[in-house]
Amino acid sequence: MRKISNNELNRLSIQEFKETQKIPVKVVLDDIRSLNNIGSVFRTADAFLIQEIHLCGITAKPPHREIQKTALGATESVEWKYFKSIEDSIAELKKEGFKIYAVEQVENSISLENFSMNNNENIAVIFGNEVAGVNQNILKSVDGGIEIPQMGTKHSLNISVCAGIVLWHLFKSKNL
Numbered sequence: 001m002r003k004i005s006n007n008e009l010n011r012l013s014i015q016e017f018k019e020t021q022k023i024p025v026k027v028v029l030d031d032i033r034s035l036n037n038i039g040s041v042f043r044t045a046d047a048f049l050i051q052e053i054h055l056c057g058i059t060a061k062p063p064h065r066e067i068q069k070t071a072l073g074a075t076e077s078v079e080w081k082y083f084k085s086i087e088d089s090i091a092e093l094k095k096e097g098f099k100i101y102a103v104e105q106v107e108n109s110i111s112l113e114n115f116s117m118n119n120n121e122n123i124a125v126i127f128g129n130e131v132a133g134v135n136q137n138i139l140k141s142v143d144g145g146i147e148i149p150q151m152g153t154k155h156s157l158n159i160s161v162c163a164g165i166v167l168w169h170l171f172k173s174k175n176l
Contacts, residue, residue, distance in 0.1 A: 022051040026052045028086065029054065029159075030086040030126060032127070032129065034159075035067045050078065055082045056089050057086060099122070101124070101142060102125075102134040103127050106147070113149065117174055
C-alpha cells in the first residue's frame with residue numbers, strides 16, 4: 001500500500017466544482033461561535049457537493065483567517081449567504097421549496113439511519129449553537145428533526161463532527 005499523491009487525486013478546480021451538479025441540500029449554521037467549526041463545515045460541504053451554506057446570527061462569515069485554517073479554501077468553492085436572523089434563512093428556504101430539518105435531539109426525531117431523501121426533495125439541515133443547540137422557537141417552524149444515535153454517556157457531538165456524519169449520510173443517499 002502507498003499513499004496517493006495530490007496529483008493523483010483528480011481534484012476539481014474551483015470553477016469545475018462550481019459547475020458540478022450538487023446534491024439538493026443546504027446547510028444552515030445558526031449562532032455558531034467557533035470559527036474552526038464554521039471552516040470545518042465549509043470543508044465538509046465541499047467534499048460532499050452541498051449546494052449552499054446559510055450563515056446566521058453571530059456565525060462569522062468569510063473571509064476570516066480562523067475560518068480559513070480549517071476550510072482550506074472551501075469558502076471559495078462552496079456557495080454561501082449570510083442572514084442576520086435564522087428566520088430570514090428559513091423564509092427563503094421555504095420560498096424555494098426546501099423541507100427543513102433541525103439536527104437536534106427532539107421529540108419524534110428521525111434517527112439518522114432511518115432518514116432518507118425522496119428523489120426530487122430539496123432539504124435544508126439546521127445546526128445550532130454549540131451549547132444551546134437549535135433554538136426552541138425555530139423548532140416550531142421546521143418540518144422535522146434528525147438525530148444521530150449515540151450510545152455513550154455524553155449524547156452530544158461537536159458540530160463539525162455532527163455535520164460530517166449527517167452530510168455524508170445525505171451524500172451517500174443521493175450519490176450522483
